[in-house]
Amino acid sequence: MVGAGLAGLTCAKVLHEGGAEVEVFEASDGVGGRVRTDEREGFLLDRGFQVYFTAYPAARRHLDHGALDLRYFDPGAVILRGGGREVLSDPLRDPGALPSTLLSRSATPADKARVAALALRCLAGRGPEAAGEAGGEDASTLACLERRGFSRRFIDAFFRPFYGGILLDRGLSASCRVFSFTFRMMARGWAAVPARGMGEIPRQLAARLPEGAVRLESPVEGLLREGGRVRGVRGPWGEREADAVVVATEAPVAGRLTGEKVPEGSVGEVCLYYETSGVGAGKKVLLNAEEDAFVNNAVEISNVSGLYAPPGRRLLYAVVLGGFDLPDGELLRRGVEELSRWCPRADFRPLGLRRIPYGQFAQPPGVHATLPKNRTSTPGLFLAGEYTVDSSINGAILSGERAAREVLGR
Numbered sequence: 001m002v003g004a005g006l007a008g009l010t011c012a013k014v015l016h017e018g019g020a021e022v023e024v025f026e027a028s029d030g031v032g033g034r035v036r037t038d039e040r041e042g043f044l045l046d047r048g049f050q051v052y053f054t055a056y057p058a059a060r061r062h063l064d065h066g067a068l069d070l071r072y073f074d075p076g077a078v079i080l081r082g083g084g085r086e087v088l089s090d091p092l093r094d095p096g097a098l099p100s101t102l103l104s105r106s107a108t109p110a111d112k113a114r115v116a117a118l119a120l121r122c123l124a125g126r127g128p129e130a131a132g133e134a135g136g137e138d139a140s141t142l143a144c145l146e147r148r149g150f151s152r153r154f155i156d157a158f159f160r161p162f163y164g165g166i167l168l169d170r171g172l173s174a175s176c177r178v179f180s181f182t183f184r185m186m187a188r189g190w191a192a193v194p195a196r197g198m199g200e201i202p203r204q205l206a207a208r209l210p211e212g213a214v215r216l217e218s219p220v221e222g223l224l225r226e227g228g229r230v231r232g233v234r235g236p237w238g239e240r241e242a243d244a245v246v247v248a249t250e251a252p253v254a255g256r257l258t259g260e261k262v263p264e265g266s267v268g269e270v271c272l273y274y275e276t277s278g279v280g281a282g283k284k285v286l287l288n289a290e291e292d293a294f295v296n297n298a299v300e301i302s303n304v305s306g307l308y309a310p311p312g313r314r315l316l317y318a319v320v321l322g323g324f325d326l327p328d329g330e331l332l333r334r335g336v337e338e339l340s341r342w343c344p345r346a347d348f349r350p351l352g353l354r355r356i357p358y359g360q361f362a363q364p365p366g367v368h369a370t371l372p373k374n375r376t377s378t379p380g381l382f383l384a385g386e387y388t389v390d391s392s393i394n395g396a397i398l399s400g401e402r403a404a405r406e407v408l409g410r
Contacts, residue, residue: 005033008248010400027219037197055189058398106157131181131390132368144176161287229379265362360391
């Protein structure tokens with residue numbers, strides 16, 4: 001196994017449960033790939049603002065929610081625009097927000113009725129395992145929303161920043177299938193984080209493997225090939241033969257390592273971390289509805305789980321969709337300027353930032369029909385990674401599960 005991200009760890013777990021001997025080679029100093037949590041000054045800093053949807057079907061098969069000690073976001077969001085704020089929420093799950101939701105000017109009465117109708121349709125059927133398995137003609141998320149009759153006002157005020165944070169693209173150019181799948185997950189479950197950070201997810205998967213099965217700081221530099229098949233891997237640590245090799249890295253790395261065709265393009269984010277005196281949004285996400293937004297969305301994550309910050313202190317995540325070439329100081333300064341306009345009475349002390357240029361592989365309309373299979377045309381070589389399903393935690397886990405079944409011949 002090459003790579004100890006969610007796909008690689010899930011694949012290794014299923015292979016181990018199926019009686020196979022497994023060894024995982026990971027280039028970095030920890031498991032999780034892009035789903036990791038660092039600690040700084042007693043604060044827990046996830047590598048990017050990520051959430052876990054409890055309705056993810058594949059993830060539910062492999063993760064123990066109770067052991068993760070999940071902490072839940074409140075439904076809805078706080079819309080910030082023109083120096084004011086208003087709340088949009090689900091009155092059935094969040095009855096206290098009913099008055100503000102009814103009075104909200106960000107959505108017309110018809111918009112609110114359409115959201116309710118869409119949620120009811122999501123609850124009525126079983127639905128696909130992954131975004132790429134949704135049926136029907138594909139289009140961009142923006143086209144999908146317009147086709148469903150949502151107003152431009154609602155799209156700009158809510159969908160652009162909210163799904164901009166999920167799709168890492170305020171232009172909403174990603175496949176409508178991704179929008180439909182994530183909407184279904186939110187309608188059927190809750191958005192949450194493990195109490196001690198998103199890094200608990202890969203740690204739980206790794207704990208299901210035999211001791212010593214994961215070799216950290218062990219990069220794979222190439223594949224061993226003989227007679228038209230892959231028979232092992234090599235790195236600075238030596239060579240290791242195997243009956244099957246599963247490459248479970250990010251798409252660009254997998255393409256370079258295997259020569260297989262993988263999706264091109266990516267979208268990313270810069271996550272800014274601040275200690276704050278409080279922004280008054282509770283467990284809801286803050287959405288920047290301004291046309292010239294710098295910070296797309298933010299959340300006081302220590303309100304969701306108090307373990308993200310030392311006792312008596314508060315932690316805020318803010319997401320910038322772009323700005324990768326700006327100096328650290330400029331990113332953090334501009335973040336404070338914008339956050340202060342939203343919350344003029346709050347204080348913000350920069351803790352750091354993380355650039356994530358490859359947050360997801362690009363998912364334009366039609367891409368899911370072109371994704372590579374887990375079993376390649378080369379005997380002994382398999383692929384596992386979100387880019388074989390869809391860009392999500394569920395997609396990564398489902399891909400790992402499917403790759404393992406291919407290896408086991410099931």
